Amino acid sequence: MSIDTLEPVITPDLVWTKVRNRTLFTMLVPLVILGYLIYTWFAFDVAGLLSKAQPDRAAILATDSVAYKVHVTKNIRRDQLEVAIEGERRAAYDDTNYPDWVQVDGSNSVVDLGEGYLVEIVDKTMNFTVPGYGVITATATNSGVDITVPPGDQPDWLKTNPKKLDARPTLDRRVQVTRTKIEVHNFFGGWENFWFSFNSDLYGMSFSQLYALALSADRLDPEYSNLWHIVHEFLDNPDWQHGEIFLALLETIMMAVLGTITAAAFGLPLAFLAARNFTPSMFMRFGTRRLFDFLRGIDMLIWSLIFIRAFGLGPLTGALAIAFTDTGSLGKLFSEALENIDNKQVEGVRATGANQLQRYRFGVIPQILPVFLSQVLYYLESNTRSATVIGALGAGGIGLMLVETMKTSRDWENTSYIIILTILVVIAMDQTSSWLRRKLIEGK
Known part of the structure; x- marks a missing residue:
């Protein structure tokens, strides 16, 4: 029998060496990975980054990306009330077509935000009724804002200081008061004025109305067909471009x-x-x-x-x-x-x-x-x-x-x-x- 055909002799010591090496390897790899993760935790200051995180800010941005807000603004200096989409003057309602949740009496108003949330604006004073909490009162003065809140612990969504009141009990409702203005934000799902601008003659039309208009021979604009007028108004929407x-x-x-x-x-x-x-x-x-x-x-x-x-x-x-x-x-x-x-x-x-x-x-x-x-x-x-x-x-x-x-x-x-x-x-x-x-x- 040649030497090449001899099988290697497997001894207990050889088996133990292989088992030990394999065990050390399987234990060493997780330890190396764990050590690397610990190093990166301190090297990248993960704890500091987490402490600086603003989840409430992220929630607000997420809400703004899928919803729009209507501003009800009382200008204290001019004693004027304005209701506008996203606070834009070019998207402001006039006094003949205010939303049904806004009741206006001169420069005063009552804003119904739904589910029991109610804002009353009288002269320079704002009364904000919050279900389960009470009534928040803020009056604008020459030096700042006088604020009265219900007794007890102040919730996190209510931020007050002598210069400003900021109350946001829910993501879709917000009230702000400074010495120059009282502002109410009411959020709605969807993208505002996506198809046509607020001042367009096509604003508020349904798809069936637009379809009928496109087939109509009576032109809204003498220079264009109705179909091209619809396309032109959509492409030239100043809000969405x-x-x-x-x-x-x-x-x-x-x-x-x-x-x-x-x-x-x-x-x-x-x-x-x-x-x-x-x-x-x-x-x-x-x-x-x-x-x-x-x-x-x-x-x-x-x-x-x-x-x-x-x-x-x-x-x-x-x-x-x-x-x-x-x-x-x-x-x-x-x-x-x-x-x-x-x-x-x-x-x-x-x-x-x-x-x-x-x-x-x-x-x-x-x-x-x-x-x-x-x-x-x-x-x-x-x-x-x-x-x-x-x-x-x-x-x-x-x-x-x-x-x-x-x-x-x-x-x-x-x-x-x-x-x-x-x-x-x-x-x-x-x-x-x-x-x-x-x-x-x-x-x-």
Whole structure:
């Protein structure tokens, strides 16, 4: 019997060593993970971040993103009462069409907020009836606000000081009093004036009324048909800016498409220079691969900042940032695909007497085409999201409009609207790229 056929002798000591090593390994891994988590907890000051969190503020922003409020404002100095959507003067009700929950008598009013919440405004005094708590009274004076609250502990939703009263017993009801004004906020679900502005002649019309109007021969505007008038009023809505948002979305899509196509157009030829089986020169391969490392080693956001400083604001800077970064990424992927092709197909084409260009066209490209199309479509889908982020830095598109709405910290429903549209565009790009992938690669 040869030595090679002898089986290793398993001794108890060997078994114990293996069990001990495995036990130590299974215990060491969780301990390392736990130690890392403990380190990050203190290194990132997670406790400090949690202490600074404002969940009530987050709840208010979430409410504002899916609801709108009507302001009932009593101007103390002018002795005037105004009822307006979101406090906008251009969306103010006149004295003939106040909401039914607002009863007005001159400059005084009674505001019924529902469920027993009632606000009475008489001269400079506000009486706020809160079910289960009592009546809060606040009177505006020249020096501040005189406040009277029910006896007992003051709830967290009631904030008082000599200069201001702020009471928000529920997310959809709020009362504020200062020495210059008394303001009541009543929240309603939905997005205000989404279809048409408050002052539009189409405001408040139902879909059936709009449909009948579109088919009517009696024009509201002599210069336009009723259908175009409806479209025009919708796109030019000053509160929601539908037309500008749609153009910004189109700009973002074009930014992603131009950047991705440019990257693919430059990445494929450069990939041949980086592939070992197509470029025998080691220096040429080394230089091309380092170029890929340089292009993709700098983040897309950094490239966009560089081009913004060089060329100014605009979508072209975003497209260039995408093109530079993706040229490095796609070039590396294409070069790896070229190095893994089957040379037998190339030799078969060469046997027919084809020249070098024909060998590439019929022997190489068909082999890398699935990888080429798959990666380009994937990067196109991903760059649609990236173009939004780049646009926020100043490259334009929907990202810039999104940042502008967030800076105001006022109309979060507009922010939600842009975010939803961006998600829908990404979903559409994903579905489109999947369909093209099936058509072009699988042949279906």
